[in-house]
């Protein structure tokens with residue numbers, strides 16, 4: 325089977341010259357030429373039989389090294405070769421550090437072209453063969469699940485639900501709660517967290533995060549979950565680029581069984597990336613028309629930006645009470661989005677008390693706690709029998725009376 329190559333360059337002349345050379349080599353074939361980084365990412369994600377990507381150092385808008393890194397994250401067995409004017413140790417080291425399989429001159433001899441491309445393709449095919457023989461389940465197990473929560477608008481209970489799910493899950497699993505509501509994140513006011521480090525401290529090292537760096541950035545809450553805070557200075561939000569968010573979340577997912585991300589209601593590069601990467605997205609809405617309409621608009625925005633289709637997405641109705649005019653059935657009709665089976669009942673007093681006394685893991689409202697357990701089970705965050713405990717506590721209290 326011939327080696328299938330994608331060329332990534334905005335330089336028409338370079339593309340033409342490479343194409344002409346490749347035609348002379350019987351075992352090599354050009355699948356396409358992409359002028360920009362997003363085009364390259366698009367082809368690499370969809371074209372499964374691609375062997376090698378030649379990335380021109382001058383490609384944009386994403387810098388070539390960042391693009392190589394992104395390709396390695398999206399397709400670990402894909403082989404990228406950097407095309408560079410300069411060929412020295414420094415260039416090679418930087419390219420290899422970004423995850424490239426090698427560096428090739430922008431005007432290679434036919435022999436150089438054949439050698440570099442064949443070596444990269446051999447590696448890629450060997451990696452693919454090995455990954456295929458590793459069972460899919462084993463791979464899945466090594467990766468924690470990412471659950472992203474977003475609010476249709478502010479005040480719909482996103483942070484409350486994220487914190488509650490994280491606390492409940494931490495009893496069973498290793499959990500990291502990430503505050504990706506970068507400008508208005510307020511997890512510290514719900515959980516008693518005193519910590520100076522935030523996600524902004526991981527941005528500079530995002531491409532090479534190690535265990536100790538993560539340990540340094542995270543706060544360990546006494547009830548179990550690890551917490552990665554939003555920067556305390558809101559303006560640092562923009563430091564969390566899509567690439568940094570992707571790298572940070574990937575690093576967390578490889579170390580925690582469950583990564584729960586509070587994306588807030590305001591979309592930034594960081595929060596959009598979390599929504600894109602998540603295994604499941606939970607959108608919170610209150611039972612009122614402005615929130616329901618905002619939820620529809622937000623999902624439409626995700627679809628337009630090609631961040632997320634409405635798959636693996638559930639809307640959770642919060643602050644639900646029988647007195648509300650809009651009941652779950654009607655909300656479901658207005659939204660025409662998948663509604664979670666359980667709703668979060670209104671529990672204003674119990675929540676207020678729990679927040680003030682710093683006991684959010686023990687909200688004194690059985691209906692509220694049961695809803696959290698049911699939602700956790702519904703979304704695969706908690707084991708199937710998790711709701712038992714709330715029922716039992718109720719029964720044992722009744723028995724004690």
Ligand SMILES: Nc1ncnc2c1ncn2[C@@H]1O[C@H](COP(=O)(O)OP(=O)(O)O)[C@@H](O)[C@H]1O
Nearest residue numbers: 475478479480481482483484643669670671672
């Ligand atoms: N189920 C609920 N019942 C009553 N009040 C709630 C409920 N969920 C959240 N709240 C309250 O609503 C306010 C906003 O909640 P929060 O979780 O911070 O929303 P968001 O993160 O969407 O802005 C808080 O005062 C919180 O205590």
Ligand SMILES: [Mg+2]
Nearest residue numbers: 482483505588
């Ligand atoms: Mg919030």
